[in-house]
Amino acid sequence: MSFVDDIVAESTNLRERAVKVMPGGITRSTLFLAPHPPYAVRGEGAVITDNTGHQVIDCNNNYTSLIHGHAHPAITSAAVKVISEGTAFGLPTDREVVFAELLAERVGLPHWRFCNSGTEAVMMAIRAARAYTGRDLLIRFSDSYHGTSDAVVAPDAAGVPTGTTRDVLVLPQADSAAFKETMASQGSRVAAVLIDLMPNRAGLVPVPQDFAGLVREQTDRHGALMIVDEVITLRLGTDGLAGRYGIRPDLVTAAKIIGGGFPVGAVGGRAEVLEPFNPLGNGSVSWGGTFSANPVTLAAGLEAMRSFNRTQVEALNTAGDELRATLHAAHIPVSGLGSLLRLRHPDLERLWWSLYERNVMVGTNGLIALSTAMNDTHLDNIREAVLAAYQELS
Ligand SMILES: Cc1ncc(COP(=O)(O)O)c(C=O)c1O
Known part of the structure; x- marks a missing residue:
């Protein structure tokens, strides 16, 4: 055999x-x-x-x-300690404050919200961009994986409603001419451009610096937001791969390493861009998540990130x-x-x-x-x- x-x-x-x-x-x-x-x-x-x-x-x-x-011994004991003190509460915990502080300092974006996976983080970032800009259209690039929500899987995939394509444009990866042309004709409709700077599904090849710069310049020019999906790439620099490109996104999605081995997702952004989630403001977006900012995840994740x-x-x-x-x-x-x-x-x-x-x-x-x-x-x-x-x- x-x-x-x-x-x-x-x-x-x-x-x-x-x-x-x-x-x-x-x-x-x-x-x-x-x-x-x-x-x-x-x-x-x-x-x-x-x-x-x-x-x-x-x-x-x-x-x-x-x-x-x-x-990892320190991560395991941090998680076990929290488990013995209660695993989930219908109240916030101090750990989410400490973790948001850590991410704000590390990634260079001031405001953060937690969720349970990279898929959810991408969904939340798209919702934030649409709420902030008041626009519907999302641009993303072919062969980039951003999780499993309708907006980011192949428009012709089984189970995805045909209407999804109305508000999502999928452009070829790193094709500057196609991107510029689309922004010229559709720019005023675009809520956000979602980009992974080294998409795994596309072969883990870094996007050319020029193209990343072009996305930043064009989104700024047309009042759209740039979302950098750092779910995989955050590990490549203390401020992620965007930091290595010298680019400051409007929104960043994170997951994977920040959970220390537990389910996690997070969105970081400019304060005004995440303002729609503010229940003290005109709080147009309500987004809960029974296990979002779970204390066990955050305790393990804090230890993991401090040791990295x-x-x-x-x-x-x-x-x-x-x-x-x-x-x-x-x-x-x-x-x-x-x-x-x-x-x-x-x-x-x-x-x-x-x-x-x-x-x-x-x-x-x-x-x-x-x-x-x-x-x-x-x-x-x-x-x-x-x-x-x-x-x-x-
Ligand atoms: C770039 C990127 N975005 C989003 C996701 C989705 O993350 P999750 O599997 O935690 O939902 C992944 C998962 O591999 C990913 O690689």
Whole structure:
């Protein structure tokens, strides 16, 4: 039996029960790969153990969110302490004040609101932009993933109402001429331009500086807002990837790393842009969220972010740049920036299994997200596994 057959055979019982109670036996589409992924049992630092006892270096890190790997002692004890004091309240807690202060200082946008996922953060930013500008039209770019809400998935995707396309324009990524032309004809209708400066789905290739500058200039010129989706890229600088571009967005969406391993989302913005959420003002937007600003999430997230200061951000980016350079030198097609890498291969499923057998787990899309839990040995093992997997599949 092959390695994959073994893993699948050992998971048969769970898999058969799963398909009876969940479509295809899975809840997150992005985790599925045929015949079925193994089940995680335990994570410690950089390593995961699956239900067959196989151990892998985790380069997926829950799709980039575990910046310190698994069960980081300080994050775990911060969360456990809060759990013992009560996990959720119908009152605000001091942690949201402290966390908003931390994000305001770090990202450079003064006002923040919390929610539970990147999807929700993007929805909230779009709502803010529409409420603030009094306009409906959203411009976004093809092949950029911004979560699962109607406005940001493919307009022809099953289940998306046809009316959605009326208020959303999807333009080609980094096409300055198409963007300028659209802004010239539609600018006065545009509430916001939503951009990911290094879209993962589009291959994790940074948007050209000129194009990012053009989006800033054109949104300013037409009274529209620039939303930078930093759900994945916030880890690349203390003030995110926008900071590295020298761009100050009107709104930023964050999630993943800021939750310390718990569900989270947040929107940061200029004070006047988030003013529609102000219940003391003319408060036109009411937005709750039973678990928004959850104290357990915020305690874990605060610890995670405090332990990811400028020095650690830069060290992790350097480790990523070095890994990418070594892989490039060996002619492995790899893109990305800093601590985020993306392997390209015509058969990503086979690549995934080949790496998994070699004790390395990447994203099902070839994503590698480094964590501070990785040491030099982990990084060497990742490199060797990638080289061996490409050799096997060539
Ligand atoms: C850039 C970007 N925006 C939004 C999202 C949605 O975040 P979530 O999965 O937390 O809803 C993702 C998720 O991967 C993302 O990469």
